[in-house]
Amino acid sequence: MGESNLASKTRRPMMGRDSGWLIGSDIIAIFLALIGQIFLTKALLTEDYGIYIVALDAFATFFLIIDLGLPTLIARDGAGDVKKIWPAILRVYRLQLICSIPFILLAIITTPLIVDEWKEFLSLLIICGLIALTHIASYAPRSGLRAAGQAKLEAGTKVIERAVTVLGYFILYSQGSSSATSFALVFLLGAAIGLITALSFSSVILRPISDSSNSILSESWLDNKTLLLQALPFAITLGVLPYVIRIEKFIIASEIGVEAAALFHVAQLAWLAGLVVPQALRAALLPVLGEHRNDSDKFQNSLNNSLDLCLGILPIGLFFGAGIVYFLLPITFPEQYFDGSIGASAVDLFMILLFGWCLTLMATPTYTALQAGRKPWNFTFLIAIVVIFATFIGYVLIDWQAAKSDGAGLYAGAIASSVTSGFLLLMSIHLSSNWSLINTRAPQILLAIFVSAITCYGLANSSWIAISGIILFYFIPQGIQSISSTEEKLSET
Numbered sequence: 001m002g003e004s005n006l007a008s009k010t011r012r013p014m015m016g017r018d019s020g021w022l023i024g025s026d027i028i029a030i031f032l033a034l035i036g037q038i039f040l041t042k043a044l045l046t047e048d049y050g051i052y053i054v055a056l057d058a059f060a061t062f063f064l065i066i067d068l069g070l071p072t073l074i075a076r077d078g079a080g081d082v083k084k085i086w087p088a089i090l091r092v093y094r095l096q097l098i099c100s101i102p103f104i105l106l107a108i109i110t111t112p113l114i115v116d117e118w119k120e121f122l123s124l125l126i127i128c129g130l131i132a133l134t135h136i137a138s139y140a141p142r143s144g145l146r147a148a149g150q151a152k153l154e155a156g157t158k159v160i161e162r163a164v165t166v167l168g169y170f171i172l173y174s175q176g177s178s179s180a181t182s183f184a185l186v187f188l189l190g191a192a193i194g195l196i197t198a199l200s201f202s203s204v205i206l207r208p209i210s211d212s213s214n215s216i217l218s219e220s221w222l223d224n225k226t227l228l229l230q231a232l233p234f235a236i237t238l239g240v241l242p243y244v245i246r247i248e249k250f251i252i253a254s255e256i257g258v259e260a261a262a263l264f265h266v267a268q269l270a271w272l273a274g275l276v277v278p279q280a281l282r283a284a285l286l287p288v289l290g291e292h293r294n295d296s297d298k299f300q301n302s303l304n305n306s307l308d309l310c311l312g313i314l315p316i317g318l319f320f321g322a323g324i325v326y327f328l329l330p331i332t333f334p335e336q337y338f339d340g341s342i343g344a345s346a347v348d349l350f351m352i353l354l355f356g357w358c359l360t361l362m363a364t365p366t367y368t369a370l371q372a373g374r375k376p377w378n379f380t381f382l383i384a385i386v387v388i389f390a391t392f393i394g395y396v397l398i399d400w401q402a403a404k405s406d407g408a409g410l411y412a413g414a415i416a417s418s419v420t421s422g423f424l425l426l427m428s429i430h431l432s433s434n435w436s437l438i439n440t441r442a443p444q445i446l447l448a449i450f451v452s453a454i455t456c457y458g459l460a461n462s463s464w465i466a467i468s469g470i471i472l473f474y475f476i477p478q479g480i481q482s483i484s485s486t487e488e489k490l491s492e493t
Contacts, residue, residue: 018151019284019309025155026276029162036162037269038332039169043178050258052180053265055125056187057246059132062107066100068092069234070227071139075283076290076372077217078147084217085144086210089202092140095224100133127184134191141195141202147287153201161194233376236384247387248394248413255398256409263342264410266333267349270325271417274357277317281306281361282368289372299369303437305482306365311448312479314361315472318354318452322459322466325350344407349414351460356418358452359425362445365437366428378431385427390420448472 041049070092078085111125138157145154168186177183216222220230249268253261288302325347330338337346370379394416401408429438438445451471458466 014149014284014288018146018149018287019281021152021155022146022280022283023277025158026280027273029158030273030276032159032162032166034269034273034332036166036169037266039166039173040183041266041333041337043173043183044180045178047258048178048180050253050262050265051121052124052128052184054249054253054258054261055121055128056131056184057249059107059125059129060135061246063100063103063129063132063136065235066096066103066133067136067139067235068096068099068228069231069236070095071143072234072286072371073220073227073231074140074217075143075147075286077220078144079149079287079290081217082148082206083209084214085147086202086206087214088217088221089140089144089206091221091227093137095228096136096140104129104133124181124184127181127188131184131188131191134188134195138191138195138198141198144202144206145198146283148205150201150205151284153205154198157194157198157201160197161190163190164193165190230376233380234371236380247390248398248417251391251394251398252410252413259342260410263337263344263346264349264413266329266337267346267353267414270321270329270350271353271357274317274321274354275360277313278310278357278361278364281310281313281364282371285364285368286372289368293372293374300437303365303369303434304441306368307437307441307445308475308478308482310361310364310479311444311475312477312482314358314448314452314475315469316476317361318358318455318469318472321354321357322351326459342407344410348460349410351456352411352414353417354459355453355456356421358456359418359421359449362448363421363425363428366432366434367424369432369434370428373432382424382427382431386420386424389423390416393419444475448475 040052044052074085074088074092078088107129142154142157145151165187168189169183172179172182172186219226221227249261249264252264285302285306289299293299329347329350333346336342367382370376370382373379394413397412397416398409401412429435451468455466455469455472458464458468
């Protein structure tokens with residue numbers, strides 16, 4: 001009975017199929033999130049909105065270390081022995097629960113010391129902290145579903161979570177609510193339903209076929225000490241990774257103010273929406289590379305196919321993102337985020353950030369290769385030096401321009417973000433030792449980067465040179481071809 005369920009409910013991870021589900025769901029989720037942000041910006045005062053998003057980001061960043069990097073190991077190792085995924089999930093929960101206690105206590109002690117008016121925002125801060133913890137709890141079952149070839153179910157949990165949240169936002173907005181705490185409570189409800197759904201799917205798919213007495217997915221899972229040491233690079237990485245995309249916003253909030261940070265956040269919303277594409281690609285590629293870690297030929301072939309897919313997606317994401325932001329953001333968000341009254345236009349900031357998205361997408365293969373490779377500490381080192389670089393370049397550029405009244409500090413933050421993405425690309429190639437792959441594809445890669453830069457410059461300046469981006473559509477056929485280069489189903493092996 002177990003083997004029958006195994007054959008019918010699980011299958012080998014496939015990058016083309018799984019990334020399609022994950023990208024599709026993330027696009028839907030981001031679209032719903034955008035609608036939610038519209039309700040928030042219309043319902044809340046700019047200052048309250050800024051406090052809300054800064055609190056969410058701060059707790060998400062602080063508590064992410066509780067993840068311990070263990071869901072990443074489930075995604076990497078789970079495809080090799082699907083019957084052990086469910087007990088591995090339960091084992092991860094036990095370890096995360098123990099780890100969470102000191103961090104929760106630390107948050108309780110330090111928050112009043114950091115937040116001057118913490119009593120006024122106590123309820124909001126507590127709810128934002130619970131949201132972060134609930135999201136972390138959902139990572140393990142979602143990783144288990146992905147490793148079992150059921151990325152579509154993982155995708156479904158994300159859409160359900162976001163749909164519930166946006167529906168709640170709409171109800172509050174229609175009732176005239178202007179309470180950030182109420183909106184945060186709705187967000188918590190959506191996150192909780194997403195967690196429950198992920199656990200339910202995992203239980204139905206994986207529990208009936210599980211080897212309840214064995215959670216050893218690989219040699220990394222032999223005992224808790226070995227497991228934690230193997231996961232430590234990913235845990236450290238997760239602890240600092242959020243700063244890569246948030247550091248400019250934190251610096252802007254400090255140097256310019258929370259209203260400027262709110263404006264930068266609106267520009268980042270569309271940029272972050274685009275980042276779900278490389279994130280989904282990495283999520284789908286990780287189990288594939290993890291399975292082929294000991295076969296260099298298959299490993300390199302998967303990297304090459306993933307690069308083709310990234311190049312094929314590049315022009316679609318570039319023009320689709322620019323079009324959505326240019327036409328829709330100004331009519332959906334309040335006028336102050338676009339009329340320059342806060343210092344800049346969110347649309348202009350996004351066009352600068354867009355080039356960083358192109359570079360991040362190009363870094364997907366080598367970035368994931370570091371995660372799946374035999375030297376996970378290289379991945380940790382990558383993220384650490386990228387965060388240091390982002391902090392340095394962000395502070396230098398933003399602080400240099402912050403005193404100017406024309407929004408120069410905001411534009412400096414956007415430029416710093418794109419420069420950091422370029423640094424990420426170069427260092428991921430170097431640390432993953434994939435210069436040979438890059439050299440064989442150098443003409444295509446350099447063409448993609450050069451044309452993307454010209455296109456984004458043209459978009460930012462409303463120049464006709466933006467149409468040069470049509471050259472990038474040359475890559476679409478090979479991107480489509482790469483999707484067919486997938487692994488056979490587990491039931492067929």
